[in-house]
Amino acid sequence: MPQDITNAARVQGRFHTQMAQRQRATAPAQRPFQGLTGRGPLHVRNRYDCVVAGLLLSAALSQLRMPGNPATDAGAQPRAAGRSQSSLHNVGNRAVQHVPSAAHWPPGAHALAIPMGMDWIGGLAELLGTQISAEQAALELDIAAIADATRTAQARPGSIVARREATNRARLDTIAGQFENDGFAVERQPFNLTTHTLFSHPYRTSGQNLLVTLCGRGPVQRTLMVLAHGDVAGAEIGSTGSLDNGVGVGLLLALARHLDHTGLPDGTRVQLLVTDKEEAGLKGAKAYVRDCQSAAACPDVALNLNILGYGNGISVSGSADHAGFGDGDSPFANGTATVTPAEAQLERLLREAAADVGMQVHATPGWTLQSDHVAFQRAGLAALGVSGMHEADGAPERALQVARARYLQAEARVTPSRYDAYLAGTLNQTESIAMARDIQASDTAALEYQALPQSQRQRRIHTAADQPEHVDIRQALATLDVVRRTVDAWLALPSRHAHFYADSDVPA
Incomplete structure (x- = not known):
């Protein structure tokens, strides 16, 4: 407990x-x-x-x-029973x-x-x-239910791959049931996606996102999305995916209950998205973005919640920060993306909400929260990522991201066809020397990347250390307060101010 x-x-x-x-x-x-x-x-x-x-x-x-009082405990004569002393x-x-x-x-x-x-x-x-609120109890129960589904699925027989798939299905089924038990309609969105491994080899993957939609009256004029991934990494070695990302999903459930109670202004919509396969390369988010763009039905701005209930503050990762992310589907960005007015507006509201509740927002220059919001940002959609963090986590995580990027960029030069030709001896001398140099550079970058220490936060996720009892519930509730205030403030904006702010309002 x-x-x-x-x-x-x-x-x-x-x-x-x-x-x-x-x-x-x-x-x-x-x-x-x-x-x-x-x-x-x-x-x-x-x-x-x-x-x-x-x-x-x-x-x-x-x-x-x-x-009792110290005098009695120290051996003083006890009061006589029945006396009104x-x-x-x-x-x-x-x-x-x-x-x-x-x-x-x-x-x-x-x-x-x-x-x-x-x-x-x-x-x-x-x-x-005076000690435990209904909101806290509900959040803890939601996290515990997701953790329990993870343990139960992992206990079943099968290969690691089969149990991994079964575990993610069990988590998503449990999450859908939690929304439905509270009276919310859940739209299950299965997807098939052509994607790539980290080293750009193509393959097909499938999964299922969950979407809950809350609307005010009248035609929808603007939409805010709040999302969190429901899958887990490391369940086979004991992780219950509570910090990463049971708390994030629990905050979606709490936000749904809050909005159901308060209602939404006319013309506004809030969509709550639980993504699948974030841990496998943001696959669920990439599939959602592909489909919403195809249907011209993407949200105006999205807020992604990942690894919460940890740290002494939060970090915010916007479009200006996603250059540090790269994978087989999207290369590392050159420079930084333009921050849209809608995204700048949401970040301003988020920082104001954090200040109102006394939540520190850590400065994290050069660092990227590598999670689902990046799939939105790479498609040109306004999005922010929010995560719990200790201020001491920033430097080691930034160093790891720089080393990872250096390794992946070096490895990308060692293409499969060029490597096969090198092994077969069909390259000319100049090409062979260049290839040997690229292989050496890739090996060196890999060793440097592997030698770097992880942050405390990284050691808490994807391992058996990620358990419900390791969630800082007070920090999780404080973050929920920030998210709720941010959403309420966004909903309260007049429609004519919903998308555009003066340059002076854009956070530095």
């Missing part, structure tokens, strides 16, 4: 005042039980809910046994009266005074709400 469960024993009794206010304001028969915070019901959907509920109840009941403990910003313990309580312990006629269910709900 998350660290908040272990801290629950320190919750103090702020709920008394809140319960008194609720009892005065609302008759018991008219007051619905609103989960942990009053923001909405916490649905008991599966066994994870039951486990969380049981642990939370245990933590809450522990509040009935509070530490009270002590005051500072609880939050106020004092709560405690009564002496009965004989069966441990020495030095006090029982928390519970007013007669108190609404126990409501009080328990308020107590739990």
Whole structure:
């Protein structure tokens, strides 16, 4: 369970005042039980809910046994049972009266005074709400469900390749079920794609993206897409894909619930896309971009969420940064792409939202978040990538990306046909010398790339270290707050300002 469960024993009794206010304001028969915070019901959907509920109840009941005062613990005479001799403990910003313990309580312990006629269910709900919100519980349950589907699929017999495919299908099926259980229609979008390996060898691949669409009334005038990949890498060695990318998908689910509650302005649309095979080279995102461009139905701007619930801030990767990415489908860019007004606008809103919640946005010059938004950017579509990061991760990740680019560019000069001719001895002397030099350069670049250390973040993903309990849930919730504020701000923009901003508004 998350660290908040272990801290629950320190919750103090702020709920008394809140319960008194609720009892005065609302008759018991008219007051619905609103989960942990009053923001909405916490649905008991599966066994994870039951486990969380049981642990939370245990933590809450522990509040009935509070530490005694030092004098009693040091051997002072205990108070006589039944005497009305009270002590005051500072609880939050106020004092709560405690009564002496009965004989069966441990020495030095006090029982928390519970007013007669108190609404126990409501009080328990308020107590739990001081530590764990319904939103947090729902996010943790969503991440746990995706992790559980990953473990279950990996436990089945079959080759590594077969289990990898089965695991990604199980994750996407689970994610679709989570949306559908909350009442959202999921459009399953199977795709077939002609693509290339990292070294440009062509092959065919297939998969399935998931799309959830939320619309305001009237004809659609503008569309924002928020996406996260649903597949996993490293499941065969124990990864549950929680940081990469169960949290990102969990934030999509939370955003869907939020928008379903608030509604969308007329003429606006938000699309939530869960992509397949991001870990295999952004294949699902590339297929989506191909199809949306063919249908002239691409979003105005897209926001990609990847590797969240980690770090002491976030990184933002825009079109000006994608030159550091290259693969068999798209070579490394020369220079940087033009940042469109729509993308600059979204980044401005994102940075303002981060400032509002106190979230640091790390400066990452020369670094690229190598994820699905790059497929949009390479097609000329406005897109941003957001990821959790420690400031110490930036330098080693940037060095690795530079070394990777150097290696891939050196390897690209050793083409298969030229290499075969070199081995067969059919090249002339000049060509043979040049080929030997290119092979040596490629080998040297590969060794230099492999010798570089990984960042702490890279060591946490694609391995057995990527588990639900390693998610920093507070950081994940703070990022959710940033994303939600960004989306709300984008939706609130007047239509005539939805796409264009003055040059002074473009972030430096």
